[in-house]
Amino acid sequence: MSVRISPDKCIACTTCVVHCPVARVTPKFLGPRMIGPAYERFRLLGLAEDESLTYCANCKNCDITCPQGVPVSSINMLARAEHCRKHGAGLRDWVLAHGELQAKLLQLIPAGLKNFGMLNPVTRKVLDMLGIDRRAPLPPFAPKTFRQLARKLEQPSLPRKVVFFPGCYVDVYDPQTGLDMIWAFNRAGYEVITPEKFGCCGLPMIANGFWKDSRRQAKRNLAELARWREQGIPVVTGCPSCALMFRADLPEFFPDLVEKYGMGVLEDAQDxxxxxxxxxxxxxxxxxxxxxxxxxxxxxxxxxxxQGNGLPGLRLLRHLKGVTALNADAGCCGISGSYGFKKEKYDIAQEIGAELFHTVRESGAAFAASECGTCRVQIRHGSGKTALHPVSILRMRLEGRQPSGSQG
Ligand code: SF4
Ligand code: SF4
Incomplete structure (x- = not known):
C-alpha cells in the first residue's frame, strides 16, 4: 500500500473536533485532528499507532466541515488499513466487512433457516463473544436477493435505459427498495438494467481495514462502470455511501485504477x-x-x-401531494455501516443517535425516511418508528397504499 495523504494542509483550527460525533460522546477517541493529521506525522516517521484510531466511524463529518479541505477520514482509513496489514484484522471485522460474500456462500440455504441460525439467542451470544453486540439490530436476510428478483421482473420495453447499482444492503437485505426503484424509473420512462458484474462498492472493507479486498472490488466495479459509460447509459444508485465511495474515496485510495478505467460516477437516483x-x-x-x-x-x-449535493430525497418527498416531509436535521444516527454493531461501539452509536431518535419520536410523523439502509435500521432500533427509503414512500403514495412498515 503506497498511497498516503499529506497532513500539511491542517492548520489545527479544531473545527473538525467540534463536528465529530464520536469525539462528542466518548473520551476513548482522541478526535479527528489528533488521530488524523497530527498522528499522521508520527506515522510517517514510523512511530506506533494510537489504538483510538479504531474509534473513527468514517462518517465524514470532519471532511464536511474542514475549512482547509483536509480529507481526515481518508487519512484515518489509510492508517487503519496499514495497521491491519501489519497486525492483522479480527474475525469479527472480517464478518462485518464481507456481508455480500457471506450471502453468496449461504445462498443455497433458505432465508428462514439462515435467519434462525444467525439471529437466535444462542448464536447472538456467540456473536457477542466474537464482538458483535447482542443488542445490535442485525438485519435479517431477505428470502430472495434483489438480483434474483430483478432477473425475473418483467419491465416494459422503453427506449431510454438506466443502469442501477443496488449496493449490497439492498441486494441482500432489502430487495423491496430496489424493486421500488425500478418501478419509479419505469414510470419516469426508463428501463432499468441490473448488471450481474457489479459487486459491493468496497466501503465496508475499507472501514474495517481490508484494503486488498476493497481494491479488488474497485477494479471490478470501475471496469463495469467504464463499459456502461462507453455506451452513454447513466449508472444510478439509491445508496449515498456507494455513491460517495465512487465519487470521493476511490480516486483517493486507488488513483491508478481510476487512471486506468476512468472516473466511476454513480449518479444519485433521487436526484x-x-x-x-x-x-x-x-x-x-x-x-x-x-x-x-x-x-x-x-x-x-x-x-x-x-457529497454537497443537497437533499434530493427530501425534495422528492416534498413533491408528493398530501405529504408533509420534515427534515430531522439532528446529526448522525451513529450506525456508520457496521460501526454501531460492534460490542465496544454499540453504546457510543446509541448515544450519537439519541438526538435523532428523540426528534423522530417527537415529530408526530407516521414514518421516517432515509436513503441509507443501515441508517434506517438504526432509526427503527433507536426510535421505534419504521423507516423507509424515500423512493419506497413515493411508490406507495402513488399506488395509493399506506407504507406497510415492513422494511428496514
Ligand atoms: S470520520 Fe467521523 S468519526 Fe472519524 S474523525 Fe471524522 S468526524 Fe470523527
Ligand atoms: S483537519 Fe481541518 S478542521 Fe481539523 S483541525 Fe485541521 S484544518 Fe482544522
Whole structure:
C-alpha cells in the first residue's frame, strides 16, 4: 500500500473536533485532528499507532466541515488499513466487512433457516463473544436477493435505459427498495438494467481495514462502470455511501485504477428522479384521492451530506401531494455501516443517535425516511418508528397504499 495523504494542509483550527460525533460522546477517541493529521506525522516517521484510531466511524463529518479541505477520514482509513496489514484484522471485522460474500456462500440455504441460525439467542451470544453486540439490530436476510428478483421482473420495453447499482444492503437485505426503484424509473420512462458484474462498492472493507479486498472490488466495479459509460447509459444508485465511495474515496485510495478505467460516477437516483419530475416526466401530484395526508420525518445520511449535493430525497418527498416531509436535521444516527454493531461501539452509536431518535419520536410523523439502509435500521432500533427509503414512500403514495412498515 503506497498511497498516503499529506497532513500539511491542517492548520489545527479544531473545527473538525467540534463536528465529530464520536469525539462528542466518548473520551476513548482522541478526535479527528489528533488521530488524523497530527498522528499522521508520527506515522510517517514510523512511530506506533494510537489504538483510538479504531474509534473513527468514517462518517465524514470532519471532511464536511474542514475549512482547509483536509480529507481526515481518508487519512484515518489509510492508517487503519496499514495497521491491519501489519497486525492483522479480527474475525469479527472480517464478518462485518464481507456481508455480500457471506450471502453468496449461504445462498443455497433458505432465508428462514439462515435467519434462525444467525439471529437466535444462542448464536447472538456467540456473536457477542466474537464482538458483535447482542443488542445490535442485525438485519435479517431477505428470502430472495434483489438480483434474483430483478432477473425475473418483467419491465416494459422503453427506449431510454438506466443502469442501477443496488449496493449490497439492498441486494441482500432489502430487495423491496430496489424493486421500488425500478418501478419509479419505469414510470419516469426508463428501463432499468441490473448488471450481474457489479459487486459491493468496497466501503465496508475499507472501514474495517481490508484494503486488498476493497481494491479488488474497485477494479471490478470501475471496469463495469467504464463499459456502461462507453455506451452513454447513466449508472444510478439509491445508496449515498456507494455513491460517495465512487465519487470521493476511490480516486483517493486507488488513483491508478481510476487512471486506468476512468472516473466511476454513480449518479444519485433521487436526484435523477427529481430531474424527471422537473421535466414533467414523472408526475408526483397524482396520488389517488383516497390517500390520507401523511407526515414523514426525513434523516439525511452523513455520506449524503458529504457529497454537497443537497437533499434530493427530501425534495422528492416534498413533491408528493398530501405529504408533509420534515427534515430531522439532528446529526448522525451513529450506525456508520457496521460501526454501531460492534460490542465496544454499540453504546457510543446509541448515544450519537439519541438526538435523532428523540426528534423522530417527537415529530408526530407516521414514518421516517432515509436513503441509507443501515441508517434506517438504526432509526427503527433507536426510535421505534419504521423507516423507509424515500423512493419506497413515493411508490406507495402513488399506488395509493399506506407504507406497510415492513422494511428496514
Ligand atoms: S470520520 Fe467521523 S468519526 Fe472519524 S474523525 Fe471524522 S468526524 Fe470523527
Ligand atoms: S483537519 Fe481541518 S478542521 Fe481539523 S483541525 Fe485541521 S484544518 Fe482544522
Amino acid at each position: 435523477f428522479l427529481l430531474e424527471c419530475v422537473e421535466r414533467d416526466e414523472l408526475p408526483l401530484d397524482a396520488a389517488p384521492a383516497a390517500a390520507r395526508d401523511l407526515r414523514i420525518i426525513y434523516h439525511a445520511p452523513c455520506h449524503l451530506r458529504a
